[in-house]
Amino acid sequence: xxxxxxxxxxxxxxxxxxxxxxxxxxxxxxxxxxxxxxxxxxxxxxxxxxxxxxxxxxxxxxxxxxxxxxxxxxxxxxxxxxxxxxxxxxxxxxxxxxxxxxxxxxxxxxxxxxxxxxxxxxxxxxxxxxxxxxxxxxxxxxxxxxxxxxxxxxxxxxxxxxxxxxxxxxxxxxxxxxxxxxxxxxxxxxxxxxxxxxxxxxxxxxxxxxxxxxxxxxxxxxxxxxxxxxxxxxxxxxxxxxxxxxxxxxxxxxxxxxxxxxxxxxxxxxxxxxxxxxxxxxxxxxxxxxxxxxxxxxxxxxxxxxxxxxxxxxxxxxxxxxxxxxxxxxxxxxxxxxxxxxxxxxxxxxxxxxxxxxxxxxxxxxxxxxxxxxxxxxxxxxxxxxxxxxxxxxxxxxxxxxxxxxxxxxxxxxxxxxxxxxxxxxxxxxxxxxxxxxxxxxxxxxxxxxxxxxxxxxxxxxxxxxxxxxxxxxxxxxxxxxxxxxxxxxxxxxxxxxxxxxxxxxxxxxxxxxxxxxxxxxxxxxxxxxxxxxxxxxxxxxxxxxxxxxxxxxxxxxxxxxxxxxxxxxxxxxxxxxxxxxxxxxxxxxxxxxxxxxxxxxxxxxxxxxxxxxxxxxxxxxxxxxxxxxxxxxxxxxxxxxxxxxxxxxxxxxxxxxxxxxxxxxxxxxxxxxxxxxxxxxxxxxxxxxxxxxxxxxxxxxxxxxxxxxxxxxxxxxxxxxxxxxxxxxxxxxxxxxxxxxxxxxx
Amino acid sequence: xxxxxxxxxxxxxxxxxxxxxxxxxxxxxxxxxxxxxxxxxxxxxxxxxxxxxxxxxxxxxxxxxxxxxxxxxxxxxxxxxxxxxxxxxxxxxxxxxxxxxxxxxxxxxxxxxxxxxx
Numbered sequence: 100x101x102x103x104x105x106x107x108x109x110x111x112x113x114x115x116x117x118x119x120x121x122x123x124x125x126x127x128x129x130x131x132x133x134x135x136x137x138x139x140x141x142x143x144x145x146x147x148x149x150x151x152x153x154x155x156x157x158x159x160x161x162x163x164x165x166x167x168x169x170x171x172x173x174x175x176x177x178x179x180x181x182x183x184x185x186x187x188x189x190x191x192x193x194x195x196x197x198x199x200x201x202x203x204x205x206x207x208x209x210x211x212x213x214x215x216x217x218x219x220x221x222x223x224x225x226x227x228x229x230x231x232x233x234x235x236x237x238x239x240x241x242x243x244x245x246x247x248x249x250x251x252x253x254x255x256x257x258x259x260x261x262x263x264x265x266x267x268x269x270x271x272x273x274x275x276x277x278x279x280x281x282x283x284x285x286x287x288x289x290x291x292x293x294x295x296x297x298x299x300x301x302x303x304x305x306x307x308x309x310x311x312x313x314x315x316x317x318x319x320x321x322x323x324x325x326x327x328x329x330x331x332x333x334x335x336x337x338x339x340x341x342x343x344x345x346x347x348x349x350x351x352x353x354x355x356x357x358x359x360x361x362x363x364x365x366x367x368x369x370x371x372x373x374x375x376x377x378x379x380x381x382x383x384x385x386x387x388x389x390x391x392x393x394x395x396x397x398x399x400x401x402x403x404x405x406x407x408x409x410x411x412x413x414x415x416x417x418x419x420x421x422x423x424x425x426x427x428x429x430x431x432x433x434x435x436x437x438x439x440x441x442x443x444x445x446x447x448x449x450x451x452x453x454x455x456x457x458x459x460x461x462x463x464x465x466x467x468x469x470x471x472x473x474x475x476x477x478x479x480x481x482x483x484x485x486x487x488x489x490x491x492x493x494x495x496x497x498x499x500x501x502x503x504x505x506x507x508x509x510x511x512x513x514x515x516x517x518x519x520x521x522x523x524x525x526x527x528x529x530x531x532x533x534x535x536x537x538x539x540x541x542x543x544x545x546x547x548x549x550x551x552x553x554x555x556x557x558x559x560x561x562x563x564x565x566x567x568x569x570x571x572x573x574x575x576x577x578x579x580x581x582x583x584x585x586x587x588x589x590x591x592x593x594x595x596x597x598x599x600x601x602x603x604x605x606x607x608x609x610x611x612x613x614x615x616x617x618x619x620x621x622x623x624x625x626x627x628x629x630x631x632x633x634x635x636x637x638x639x640x641x642x643x644x645x646x647x648x649x650x651x652x653x654x655x656x657x658x659x660x661x662x663x664x665x666x667x668x669x670x671x672x673x674x675x676x677x678x679x680x681x682x683x684x685x686x687x688x689x690x691x692x693x694x695x696x697x698x699x700x701x702x703x704x705x706x707x708x709x710x711x712x713x714x715x716x717x718x719x720x721x722x723x724x725x726x727x728x729x730x731x732x733x734x735x736x737x738x739x740x741x742x743x744x745x746x747x748x749x750x751x752x753x754x755x756x757x758x759x760x761x762x763x764x765x766x767x768x769x770x771x772x773x774x775x776x777x778x779x780x781x782x783x784x785x786x787x788x789x790x791x792x793x794x795x796x797x798x799x800x801x802x803x804x805x806x807x808x809x810x811x812x813x814x815x816x817x818x819x820x821x822x823x824x825x826x827x828x829x830x831x832x833x834x835x836x837x838x839x840x841x842x843x844x845x846x
Numbered sequence: 847x848x849x850x851x852x853x854x855x856x857x858x859x860x861x862x863x864x865x866x867x868x869x870x871x872x873x874x875x876x877x878x879x880x881x882x883x884x885x886x887x888x889x890x891x892x893x894x895x896x897x898x899x900x901x902x903x904x905x906x907x908x909x910x911x912x913x914x915x916x917x918x919x920x921x922x923x924x925x926x927x928x929x930x931x932x933x934x935x936x937x938x939x940x941x942x943x944x945x946x947x948x949x950x951x952x953x954x955x956x957x958x959x960x961x962x963x964x
Contacts, residue, residue: 184952461874462901462902462915463902463904463915464901464902464915503901503902505901505917506895506898506899506900506901506902507895507901507902507903508895508896548896549892549895549896550892
């Protein structure tokens with residue numbers, strides 16, 4: 100491991116040195132018709148030195164930089180000579196003015212790939228396209244690997260699905276929305292994140308803590324919203340192909356077209372395929388399922404800037420088939436037989452949504468918005484002899500009115516929401532079908548003194564047929580006691596109905612008997628989950644050796660009033676679902692340091708501590724399969740872009756996970772017992788991208804470079820129909836190192 | 847449930863009737879304010895927005911025009927211009943004092959011809 104790290108350092112080091120000695124920029128002019136263009140042949144030099152250059156035919160220049168160089172001079176015949184003070188190397192865009200003209204300069208600093216906000220009341224991290232490129236593959240669930248706020252784990256040894264956690268809580272406790280319409284919920288909870296290809300995404304916003312009340316009452320740990328690429332300003336054509344050495348193929352093609360003055364449309368087509376049978380650990384089980392997916396979306400955008408009208412319409416169809424289990428399993432012959440163990444998960448999904456936003460032209464601080472969405476999610480599956488089917492139809496609509504109280508310092512949002520969910524669900528032929536509907540109203544007030552204090556206070560009232568009528572209050576406060584700082588505090592309540600089977604599908608891949616211990620509740624006999632989330636966060640930016648750095652300290656606590664406890668510790672042959680009696684909480688501390696070590700070289704360190712405990716029937720225990728301590732490092736470097744956009748990009752991520760508590764297996768036969776705790780381990784990912792031009796780039800990378808794998812990811816793999824079989828106890832990767840290559844092409 | 851809808855309808859209609867009354871008191875003006883950069887924009891908009899009675903203020907970097915919506919019972923264009931001068935930005939009628947002006951960031955110095963990077 101050490102050797103790999105040194106190797107990578109050796110590769111990166113020369114670029115670091117080079118990066119410190121050059122900076123680039125552009126001399127620009129405004130032409131008479133108001134357009135901006137580069138100024139070729141302008142002289143650029145450092146005051147008091149002989150270090151200088153001239154701009155090329157596009158107006159670009161590259162010049163040597165040393166910290167002692169402070170004044171950069173631009174000159175050109177007929178134009179005023181300008182002196183610019185440079186305190187640190189960065190891209191400079193300078194407007195040259197004709198003699199006698201008024202002067203102005205425009206400075207462009209690089210858009211950060213991951214941005215934390217100093218100004219927003221809520222604790223939001225925004226992940227932009229640049230950051231998404233670092234995780235070369237392939238869908239939303241894999242987009243968080245370079246972001247320490249979200250932990251990505253494997254959910255089980257059968258399906259190879261990645262599961263995310265925020266504040267130590269799994270994705271059902273996160274409101275996951277697509278363009279502010281809740282998307283990964285209900286039936287899609289287990290695999291929904293894998294149904295959004297990464298190339299469709301423009302940006303992701305991660306809110307830690309309670310979040311806004313506008314999109315519903317369900318969020319407990321936080322909210323994740325993905326914005327997709329917009330037809331209006333997307334590339335005309337985009338192609339992405341990806342292939343990994345373990346037989347995963349992905350293809351993304353996207354077309355965007357302006358069809359009329361105010362109408363634009365995009366067509367996204369995604370397909371992925373995995374046909375190679377891989378069993379590196381020789382347990383006779385596929386390490387990763389055979390899979391195929393086709394995913395098509397058509398998107399329309401209507402923009403009338405003059406009238407203040409914007410509208411989006413989407414339709415999407417998805418079909419995803421997975422097959423996993425033993426190597427020689429053939430669904431046609433072996434399904435529901437004891438010849439060999441196998442599983443198939445077939446999903447079909449249809450989505451349609453529409454949004455309209457209108458800004459009153461007379462009063463631009465007033466706007467109305469309306470969203471409506473329909474989805475149909477149909478999953479048919481079996482895991483050995485466990486059969487699971489769910490058909491979930493969902494309707495969501497939300498009307499929002501934005502305005503101010505007296506001045507733009509006091510803003511509010513208010514509106515109405517309506518949701519309807521129809522679940523047809525069966526587990527081993529037992530029917531669990533139900534309907535849920537709710538009507539709610541919300542009011543969210545925000546105050547900003549435009550200086551150092553802001554707050555958002557939200558309240559919503561919902562009437563739900565199964566959860567009852569209830570109030571959801573949420574409050575976020577930001578205060579900046581001094582420069583470059585933000586102190587944040589938040590408190591909020593969340594309530595939800597737990598879809599115990601959809602959310603815990605991984606447990607079907609075991610010999611465990613599923614039992615629900617309560618019968619008087621309205622959802623599977625259980626009560627709704629209710630939790631309060633409290634958060635406190637400090638963000639401080641500073642300069643370290645003349646380079647930008649920021650430090651974030653987050654403390655979040657979630658405390659459950661009621662929880663549907665998923666108990667796999669009573670004995671290894673059972674999983675119990677019951678209402679919480681006693682306490683259940685998740686305390687999380689995270690310290691993160693971002694530092695720009697040199698120009699274009701950024702490092703990110705994070706330490707995370709999780710104290711997540713629940714009162715089980717057996718007593719209070721740390722949540723299984725969750726490390727108490729984690730450590731994260733990300734290093735990224737990119738060379739300065741050439742005029743045509745050409746550059747190199749390097750990215751390296753290191754993760755260390757402390758020991759994790761494993762579910763109780765002490766009553767199994769000795770050979771099927773696991774230790775109480777897993778060992779700690781580390782993971783490394785790296786990627787190199789070569790950008791040839793703005794249009795074309797290729798990338799190669801590796802995941803899990805050290806090849807760390809869990810020794811026996813499937814308990815009793817030798818006897819899958821026996822009482823000890825369990826594929827749900829996964830704490831480390833199942834696949835060893837994995838290499839991939841891909842390309843991106845756009846017009 | 848019914849009560850909930852009723853409450854919301856009442857809130858909505860109150861807001862709407864309040865809006866209707868406000869119309870007559872609302873002035874919309876556009877005037878030039880000196881400044882150069884995005885920092886100026888922030889400072890100008892903030893000073894305007896913090897003036898009592900101002901509902902909305904947006905300054906255009908290119909045209910140097912400030913678009914302002916305000917309650918004419920509580921404030922006036924002159925009052926807004928005074929507030930802008932107090933933070934260092936000139937308008938036709940009201941000029942900032944040299945003392946305030948000299949404290950502006952170097953990139954915002956719109957009066958002289960010297961351009962400096964901030």
